[in-house]
Amino acid sequence: MKKFIGILFGVLLITSFVGFSGCIGGDSNNTTTTTTTTTTNELSGTLKIEGSTTVLPIAKEAAKQFMIKNPKVKVEVSGGGSGVGVKAAGQGLADIGMASREIKSAEKETYPELITHPVGLDGVAIVVNPANPVKSITKEQIKKIYAGEITNWKELGGNDAQINVYTRDEESGTREVFFEKALDKSKIFERATVVTSNGNMKSAVKGDENAIGYLSIGYIDNNVKGLEFEGALPTEENVKNGKYKVSRNLNMITNGEPKGLAKEYLDFVLSPEGQEIVKKEGYMPIK
Secondary structure, three states: OHHHHHHHHHHHHHHHHHHHHHHHHHHHHHHHHHHHHHHHHOOOEEEEEEEOOOOHHHHHHHHHHHHHHOOOEEEEEEOOOHHHHHHHHHOOOOOEEEEOOOOOHHHHHHOOOEEEEEEEEEEEEEEEOOOOOOOEEOHHHHHHHHOOOOOEHHHHOOOOOEOEEEEEOOOOHHHHHHHHHOOOOOOOOOOOEEEOOHHHHHHHHHOOOOEEEEEEHHHOOOOOEEOEEOOEOOOHHHHHOOOOOOEEEEEEEEEOOOOHHHHHHHHHHOOHHHHHHHHHOOOEEOO
């Protein structure tokens, strides 16, 4: 009898222990459920960004860092020009468009829901080959050069050589800002050689001792020389203090208020870490 009672007591103890363990297991299951919820909320999917070659370096480096932080996200970034960026955002071909200018009134009429998000500040420099002795230029001189009225560097105190004029394609936001703020919307003559990006402009001027062109301040290095314009050098400091007038916002564009991955990405670009990327790429932070 005592033996039977002892066995029965042992069984009860085991049953109680299993029941208690089941309670622990229940808590453990709750913890697992919480972890699963966190995983579900992890960012994932594909984000497409397209447009300005000026904004492109910022967008690409930000995309790289954003994907490191969010390994289930794929960000595709491509250029094409500001006009392409506005159109891509407006037509839903890209989640975010890039433009190194403001949206034009005609574009706003076509795509009324577009919203600009400034992410940086930049200037457009007038550049020549480093071997060119000319160091400064006035607005009237640059207008006459691009109109085909001044054709020899000796008219500006340089060498006796033909001025080879380079410009950007009509989709370019850099061209738009240069056209408005340096040329006062005067004409660009047809014989000007058209290049399709800031990088191509830099390569063209680097390889042509008699060239003149224009590009983002962020692209200036020892391969090209930025001319003093209307008494101010094309530097970040002069853009910030307003002395250098040929400047613009660098914009990312969404069709309506950004949501999901687009919002998360834009928040990252405008965060302190994202604004450091803007600075690292040679532009000025907006915040």
